Amino acid sequence: MSALPIPFLVLSFITILCALYVVTSKNPVHSVLALIVAFFSISAHYVLLNAQFLAIVNLMVYAGAIMVLFLFVLMLLNLGKAAEPIKSNAWALASAISAGSLLLILTAAFQKSGEQVYRNPSETVGLVKNLGKVLFGEYLIPFELTGALFIGAMVGAVLLGKRDSGDHESSALAEEKGASS
Amino acid sequence: MSALLIVFAAAILVLFLGINKPESAMKWPSVILLMLAGLVALSGVDLATWLTVPESMISYSSMDRLFVALLCGIGALVIAVFDALSSKGSDRLGLMMLSLTGAVMLVGQENLVMMFLGIEVMSIPLYVLAGSDKQNIFSNEAAIKYFLLGAFSTAILLLGSAFLYGATGTLVLQSMTHKASMYAHFGVYPPMLVAGLVLLAVGLLFKVSAVPFHFWAPDVYEGSPTRSTAFMATIVKIAGFSALLRVTMAFEPMSLWYQNAVAILAILSIIVGNMMGLVQSSPKRMLAYSSIAHAGYMLLVLLLVGQAQFEADSILYLYLVAYSIASTGAFAWIEWATQRSGKMDFTMFNGLSSNRWAIVNMVIVFLSLAGIPLTAGFAGKYYLFASAFSIHPLAVGFALLGTLLSIAYYFRAFRFAFADTQESTPNAKFSWVLMLVSVAILLVGCAPMWFMP
Numbered sequence: 001m002s003a004l005p006i007p008f009l010v011l012s013f014i015t016i017l018c019a020l021y022v023v024t025s026k027n028p029v030h031s032v033l034a035l036i037v038a039f040f041s042i043s044a045h046y047v048l049l050n051a052q053f054l055a056i057v058n059l060m061v062y063a064g065a066i067m068v069l070f071l072f073v074l075m076l077l078n079l080g081k082a083a084e085p086i087k088s089n090a091w092a093l094a095s096a097i098s099a100g101s102l103l104l105i106l107t108a109a110f111q112k113s114g115e116q117v118y119r120n121p122s123e124t125v126g127l128v129k130n131l132g133k134v135l136f137g138e139y140l141i142p143f144e145l146t147g148a149l150f151i152g153a154m155v156g157a158v159l160l161g162k163r164d165s166g167d168h169e170s171s172a173l174a175e176e177k178g179a180s181s
Numbered sequence: 182m183s184a185l186l187i188v189f190a191a192a193i194l195v196l197f198l199g200i201n202k203p204e205s206a207m208k209w210p211s212v213i214l215l216m217l218a219g220l221v222a223l224s225g226v227d228l229a230t231w232l233t234v235p236e237s238m239i240s241y242s243s244m245d246r247l248f249v250a251l252l253c254g255i256g257a258l259v260i261a262v263f264d265a266l267s268s269k270g271s272d273r274l275g276l277m278m279l280s281l282t283g284a285v286m287l288v289g290q291e292n293l294v295m296m297f298l299g300i301e302v303m304s305i306p307l308y309v310l311a312g313s314d315k316q317n318i319f320s321n322e323a324a325i326k327y328f329l330l331g332a333f334s335t336a337i338l339l340l341g342s343a344f345l346y347g348a349t350g351t352l353v354l355q356s357m358t359h360k361a362s363m364y365a366h367f368g369v370y371p372p373m374l375v376a377g378l379v380l381l382a383v384g385l386l387f388k389v390s391a392v393p394f395h396f397w398a399p400d401v402y403e404g405s406p407t408r409s410t411a412f413m414a415t416i417v418k419i420a421g422f423s424a425l426l427r428v429t430m431a432f433e434p435m436s437l438w439y440q441n442a443v444a445i446l447a448i449l450s451i452i453v454g455n456m457m458g459l460v461q462s463s464p465k466r467m468l469a470y471s472s473i474a475h476a477g478y479m480l481l482v483l484l485l486v487g488q489a490q491f492e493a494d495s496i497l498y499l500y501l502v503a504y505s506i507a508s509t510g511a512f513a514w515i516e517w518a519t520q521r522s523g524k525m526d527f528t529m530f531n532g533l534s535s536n537r538w539a540i541v542n543m544v545i546v547f548l549s550l551a552g553i554p555l556t557a558g559f560a561g562k563y564y565l566f567a568s569a570f571s572i573h574p575l576a577v578g579f580a581l582l583g584t585l586l587s588i589a590y591y592f593r594a595f596r597f598a599f600a601d602t603q604e605s606t607p608n609a610k611f612s613w614v615l616m617l618v619s620v621a622i623l624l625v626g627c628a629p630m631w632f633m634p
Contacts, residue, residue: 106376109372110373110376139238141234141295142238142295142298145286145295145302146298148283148286149283149298149302152276152279152302152305155279155309156308156309158272159272159273159313160309160312160313160315
């Protein structure tokens with residue numbers, strides 16, 4: 001494997017460092033802030049791969065919308081030390097062993113797979129123009145069917161979020177009917 | 182494709198028409214719409230001729246159309262068998278049909294993008310349906326558990342798809358077959374292909390709740406409202422196994438490599454499902470473990486892929502017909518007995534034998550799940566075991582052992598039903614649709630060749 005470019009190394013270092021801090025930090029607000037930095041550096045990775053559109057979308061959706069949501073939730077929840085559930089050491093050990101062995105297997109497997117990897121056919125594939133052409137041409141059907149996914153998620157959110165006053169009314173009505181008949 | 186559009190349109194229609202009506206008003210219309218979609222799928226007419234769908238995305242062979250018809254039929258059956266809720270709005274019915282849309286997409290997928298989309302469209306409404314009994318704390322637990330674990334399994338599936346794309350340079354399953362046969366010719370598989378395939382399989386096996394990815398199933402099945410449980414146990418299994426079969430067919434040139442792994446997973450599912458089923462005190466939990474065991478039997482079908490003398494897809498189809506009809510019936514029984522007695526454990530069946538029609542139906546449903554001759558379950562198991570025996574006799578041996586074990590816990594329900602108790606037995610309303618289930622089971626059991634494509 002040839003020498004890796006310096007920007008890639010620097011960005012990967014920042015990403016991994018931030019990701020580690022997200023997991024190890026005791027303060028949830030700090031982890032969220034570190035997560036934002038991690039998302040920014042992942043976006044920079046996308047730019048290195050010539051995928052500008054993906055980089056911007058990643059910033060807007062993750063670093064923008066989702067992270068702000070995270071911060072809101074954290075501030076509303078007001079997580080104190082008491083709120084944190086106590087986890088036993090056995091669980092931590094078990095998950096560390098299983099995740100560590102997965103990491104070991106994957107790195108061992110991919111160590112020598114460098115030359116067999118499929119490479120990007122052209123430099124311009126990630127530009128907005130080309131992406132749009134692919135999305136509205138070859139991938140039109142999946143793109144349209146994403147609508148089913150969104151309506152499912154929306155209806156579900158409304159169903160879970162709406163207040164139950166209707167349910168009570170109607171069940172009371174049903175009981176009355178049952179009593180009268 | 183027409184059936185997919187009909188189911189999707191029906192979901193939207195039911196959602197909007199039923200917005201201010203009680204759910205029972207939209208129950209039969211949605212059943213009729215789903216039956217219609219099933220009939221369209223069976224007949225194979227293309228209603229949307231103006232629509233050109235690329236073959237590399239989604240396509241329905243005649244076998245896939247049968248699976249779609251089965252999905253629509255079972256969806257209609259689940260909606261018909263269970264009582265509609267008294268609450269306002271038909272959003273639960275709409276969500277069920279949206280989930281069905283995803284299942285239909287999953288059956289026709291030819292592309293990893295479509296597969297991912299199908300799984301998500303199918304799962305997200307299911308997470309909500311699991312928690313749709315908002316006052317019940319167990320339902321909430323089921324929803325959060327299913328959602329978190331399901332999200333993880335989807336992430337694993339996506340990682341697998343990304344690896345597969347990296348290894349083969351395509352997302353189309355058919356082109357992957359060429360690559361796989363090329364690698365199989367030389368006998369060396371690139372690590373990325375292997376890792377991708379394993380991770381993809383993990384994601385799919387989670388959905389069908391095969392051991393060791395089954396931990397969510399008992400809690401989620403028990404906590405969810407019974408109608409959602411019946412829907413989950415049938416629709417997800419049908420769509421999931423159809424997707425698993427398609428992936429296995431795409432990587433069939435590598436069959437020597439994965440065959441033993443599949444057999445081990447099948448044996449584990451059969452043993453764990455049946456052993457744990459024996460010790461449950463709640464019938465719903467027992468059925469959850471029984472569905473894990475059934476997932477194990479159906480995994481044996483994957484061993485038949487690539488063997489020219491067997492038609493793996495039609496054997497799987499017959500088994501799924503038998504399993505899903507009987508499973509819907511069994512969950513409907515549990516719901517009926519719970520409403521009748523107000524209990525959640527096996528004593529709910531106490532004194533059921535006084536109602537003659539009810540007990541006959543219940544016996545037929547549970548015998549079919551156990552696989553006793555003349556019921557649909559026997560036909561499905563017979564064709565499956567007889568074909569798989571020549572490929573992997575050891576796994577079939579374990580499957581037979583598991584079937585014997587399963588008889589013990591299915592018959593436990595009868596012990597309670599025939600027990601002579603002095604309790605008064607209020608007779609709940611007995612649905613004629615449940616009679617239909619028993620008739621269908623006997624019909625499939627007596628003439629399985631009509632249902633074998």
